[in-house]
Amino acid sequence: MDIRFTLNDELAFATVPPTTPLARILRDHFSIGSLHQTCASGQCGQCLVLLEGAAVPSCIVPAFSVRGYAVETVEGLLSKPEFMDLEKGFLEAGLSPCPLCAGNKAILAESLIRHHPELQRQEILSALPRHWCPCSTVDTFTNAVLAAWNHRRRRARHAQTS
């Protein structure tokens, strides 16, 4: 089937079987290098992308369900000024994920920030993948997201007043 969606704000097309996982499409057709497919079952959180702004494991998202939707990967986030909010928040909280996890943690944080105008610790905890990596604590990640969310709020206020 033909699918058409936006990938990092640009129109994207692919011809694939309808149940092809989005992770495979992004890697094979668009050379997206940030996705690491380890469990392939939606458990490890190593293949997160934003689908309409929500973090989803792209290994279990079938091609037919992304038609007409907006997909963002960390490659797309990196090109936006808002990415600095994540960088600052992670730095302040002392969160420095390994290269394997950095993109996924950024995608998860971005999704939380976009969806919660008043972000609470509990909402972050509820969004964590089932398997959390051993090299950073849940507390550190939560602090990092809250700090990034504060930077994003300041950015929004600044944009309104300038």
Ligand code: FES
């Ligand atoms: S590879 Fe583990 S959630 Fe996708």
Ligand code: FES
């Ligand atoms: S930060 Fe990558 S395995 Fe923990």
